[in-house]
Amino acid sequence: MNKTRKNKTLSKSNTKPLSEWILLANNGEKKISSSLVRKLRGKKILALDGSANLLKKVKITPALLLGDFDSIEKITLDHFKKKKTLIHKRTDQNKTDFEKAILELIKLNVKKATVFMASGGRIDHQWHHYILAKKYLHKLFLQFDSEIETSFLIKNKKLILSGKKGQRCSFLPFSKCLISSTGLKYDMKKQSYSLSTDSSISNQIQRARAYIHVKGHVLCVLEKELPYFIEPLK
Numbered sequence: 001m002n003k004t005r006k007n008k009t010l011s012k013s014n015t016k017p018l019s020e021w022i023l024l025a026n027n028g029e030k031k032i033s034s035s036l037v038r039k040l041r042g043k044k045i046l047a048l049d050g051s052a053n054l055l056k057k058v059k060i061t062p063a064l065l066l067g068d069f070d071s072i073e074k075i076t077l078d079h080f081k082k083k084k085t086l087i088h089k090r091t092d093q094n095k096t097d098f099e100k101a102i103l104e105l106i107k108l109n110v111k112k113a114t115v116f117m118a119s120g121g122r123i124d125h126q127w128h129h130y131i132l133a134k135k136y137l138h139k140l141f142l143q144f145d146s147e148i149e150t151s152f153l154i155k156n157k158k159l160i161l162s163g164k165k166g167q168r169c170s171f172l173p174f175s176k177c178l179i180s181s182t183g184l185k186y187d188m189k190k191q192s193y194s195l196s197t198d199s200s201i202s203n204q205i206q207r208a209r210a211y212i213h214v215k216g217h218v219l220c221v222l223e224k225e226l227p228y229f230i231e232p233l234k
Contacts, residue, residue: 020044021105021113023142024051024062025098025129029117032058033147036116046105048097051117052076061085066104067097098129102136112141119146134174134217150228151221159212159220160229163205168223171200177216183207193218 022040024047032040032054040060047055049067056076065072065080066088081087090100105113119126126144133142133153144151153174161169161183171179173193180190185204193199193216205226212220213233222228 021046021108021110023101023105023113023115024048024055025101025115025118029054029120032117035147039116046101046113048101052080056080064088064104066090066101068093096128096132099132102132102140102142106136106139110140112143115142115144116146118144130174130219137217145224147224149221149224150226151219153217153219154214154230155217156233157214158231158233159214160231161205161210161212161222161226162208162229163223163226165205165207167205167226169203169205169210169226170221171203171212171214172219172221173197173199174217174219177214177218179212179214179218181210181212183210184212188212 020043022043022045024040024045037058037060040055040058045055045060045062046064046066047062049065049069050071052062052065052072053076055062056079061080061083062085064086065077068091069077069089077087088104090097092100095103115129118129129142129144130151130153133144136142137153137155142152161167169184171188173179173195176192176194178190178192179188179200181188183206185206186200188200191198215233220228
């Protein structure tokens with residue numbers, strides 16, 4: 001997860017630990033991978049609707065189950081009731097289950113969470129989640145993790161990447177923004193970007209550390225296990 005640096009020394013061996021809370025947003029996945037199962041064990045999980053069916057199969061109990069419950073099986077719901085999982089049914093059809101989950105985490109005063117199974121292979125779902133991440137960024141930081149990459153939105157921040165030469169990173173504008181960088185294969189020199197014009201795709205770390213200064217909203221997509229740190233923009 002992102003860290004605020006308190007001194008000028010960054011450990012190269014540092015990796016991103018998962019947030020205290022995990023948001024499991026099943027959008028069509030049929031099973032949970034063994035690697036994800038290992039990450040979920042012992043964590044506080046907010047499971048959205050049908051994702052509870054998958055958790056039951058791998059014998060993991062979420063702390064909170066939320067949604068309109070149109071895709072959860074009755075046997076699963078009864079199972080987690082017996083396990084004392086908090087059950088919050090939200091039937092407001094003007095908001096998606098994902099937005100309801102964000103609002104629930106904010107209500108719990110959660111500041112950051114890691115999201116798994118966010119797309120189910122559907123671009124519309126993933127894009128909608130990014131839009132909501134931008135909408136609530138001032139209250140909740142969301143890191144989206146998949147089997148191959150990590151993504152998150154930042155606004156007016158300094159991003160520090162501390163990885164190996166050649167590791168992949170991309171930067172996509174979510175509003176009109178200004179980006180500058182050092183330490184990347186294709187450095188940006190206070191370049192202006194907008195959603196309809198340009199982006200930095202499949203860039204690479206060129207040095208042990210890369211520094212990206214962002215003014216505006218930018219979606220950062222990093223190769224899996226690439227450590228990052230976020231600081232206020234001075």
